[in-house]
Amino acid sequence: MSMGSSFQVRLDDESGAAAASSPGTPARSFRQRRRNRHGRGLRGDVIPPHLAGARTRAERFDEWVLESAQRLERLWGERIQTYQFVVEEIPPGLEELARSGGPIPLGAGTASIPTRPAVITVYRHAVETAARGLVPVSELVHDVIVEQLAVLMGMDPETVDPAYGRFRPL
Numbered sequence: 001m002s003m004g005s006s007f008q009v010r011l012d013d014e015s016g017a018a019a020a021s022s023p024g025t026p027a028r029s030f031r032q033r034r035r036n037r038h039g040r041g042l043r044g045d046v047i048p049p050h051l052a053g054a055r056t057r058a059e060r061f062d063e064w065v066l067e068s069a070q071r072l073e074r075l076w077g078e079r080i081q082t083y084q085f086v087v088e089e090i091p092p093g094l095e096e097l098a099r100s101g102g103p104i105p106l107g108a109g110t111a112s113i114p115t116r117p118a119v120i121t122v123y124r125h126a127v128e129t130a131a132r133g134l135v136p137v138s139e140l141v142h143d144v145i146v147e148q149l150a151v152l153m154g155m156d157p158e159t160v161d162p163a164y165g166r167f168r169p170l
Contacts, residue, residue: 043146061124061141062087068142072149075161082112085122106130106140109148120148139167 047054057062065085073080091097091105098104106126112118122144140166143157146164150157157164 028138057128058087058124061128061137064138064141065122065145067138068145071142072145072161080149082117083152084117084119085145086119088121088123090125091123098111104130107144107148109152111152120145122148135167143167 003095052060065087069083069085091108092105104123104126106123108121108123110119110121122141127140127144131140135164142161143164146157146161150160153160
């Protein structure tokens with residue numbers, strides 16, 4: 001009876017290439033060597049991309065701004081296409097506004113000049129904070145856009161969109 005070990009490991013063969021642990025077996029890549037005991041393979045996305053939970057909060061917010069612009073386009077047609085809608089995270093100078101106790105703007109409107117169109121900016125974090133579960137965020141986004149558009153057009157918000165403010169708490 002032999003007292004030597006029967007287990008052998010060969011790291012390199014004569015040509016310098018990595019060899020398999022058993023003779024006669026070709027070398028396999030890492031993906032081929034990975035164990036897949038139950039046939040599941042690599043897992044996919046946790047939530048499929050077509051469901052709402054797959055989008056980030058910023059992507060959902062951008063979608064609400066786009067929906068609001070499309071809603072206004074159905075009401076105003078060609079006239080609304082001259083406006084540009086932008087989403088920013090926070091308003092500029094937020095620290096000074098918070099320190100002074102002044103109201104935090106939810107949006108801003110910039111009139112057009114010959115080199116650029118009129119811009120309506122919506123501040124994502126400010127709108128989400130102002131909603132606080134009292135108002136659907138999508139409706140508050142629409143109200144902010146209607147308010148800014150009304151200022152730029154020189155009209156009342158109710159004239160721009162008759163549904164303006166219907167979700168505001170009393």
